[in-house]
Amino acid sequence: MAWMLAAGVFLLLCALLNLLLNLLLPHRPASRWRRGLERGTMRMTSRLHRQTVVAPDPFDTLRLQTRLGYLSSKIRRVESTPHVYARAHRLMALEAAYDDLLDEACRLAGVPGEPEQQRSEAKRWQEEQELAARGWSW
Known part of the structure; x- marks a missing residue:
């Protein structure tokens, strides 16, 4: 028990000495040992502190569903109208x-999936099915 107290006092004195040296010599270069120790502590803290998963805002979800519904209706309208100026260009953009x-x-x-995957009807259909399975509708 006494050795833990001695180790704690030693670490406290080291921290105070480090603080004093930083105040007196603010522009001294960090040693290789110190840089290694900083990297190790950063790795350790990144493992211990897990990132919290933020739940998506329901209004963002609703806004996205509304925009998807609007775009799908515009696509259907352009596809069903036979004489539309620049029909192919509009369809590609939509x-x-x-x-x-x-x-x-x-x-x-x-x-799960890669957003940079090649565009195709199969990928679009798969994404629509995945979203529908998760309760999305538009």
Whole structure:
């Protein structure tokens, strides 16, 4: 028990000496031992302090669902109208925006996958099914 008290006093004196040296010599370079100790303590604290998972804001989810519904209705409208000026260009732009929103919705819902994956109908269908399985609707 006495050795723990002695170790505590020793560490306290080391900390006070370090503080005093920092006040007197503020621009001294850190030693290799000190840098290694700092790296080790940073690694240890990062393991001990787990990141808290923040629950998504329900209003962000609702806003995303509303935007997805709006874009899907616009896509259906452009596809069903036979004579639309620059139809292919509009469809490509709307589908790209829809895919970006799907990626954001998947990230928000916690769907595993890579957002940089090649765009395709199969990927879009898979993301829609994953979101629907998690209770999303639009």
